[in-house]
Each structure stands twice: as structure tokens, then as C-alpha cells.
Amino acid sequence: MIEGGGNVLGEALDERLIDKVQIYIAPIFTGGPIPAFAGQGAIRTSAGARLERVRFDKIGGDICITGYPKYVAAAAA
DSSP states (O other): OOOOOHHHHHHHHHTTOOSOEEEEEOSOOOOOSSOSSOSSOOSSGGGSOEEEEEEEEEETTEEEEEEEEEOOOGGGO
């Protein structure tokens, strides 16, 4: 389990260490200098990790998105 800021989460995503995500979206914007997932990012959209078996749950006024990343092969990125 990883619960960290944007830099930690971005590094884990870059290293393909994430096998399940739960992302919570609330009706509030707080802003800040670091995005939710910092790191190197995908070279192009087609090289990004896609979520499979995605589930959406409404919790009060928030939404929880759960999914399992499928990573593109390194040679194709």
C-alpha cells in the first residue's frame, strides 16, 4: 500500500509498482505545486497505463474510482 504525495506516487507509477489504484474525487479544488501523479509520465497518451476492471462508487458527495493499471510494454513506449 502506498499513500503518498504526488512525487512518491509518480515515482511508483514510473517504476510500474502500482497494481491497483483507488482515486477519490471530491467536489473541492485545493491546488498546489505538485500534481496528483508527478514523475516522468508517458511519452504519449498511447503509452500511458490504462485502468482495467474499473469501478465507480459514490460515497456521499465524493466518487471513488478503483482500477487495475495495465502497462504498455517498455519496447512499445
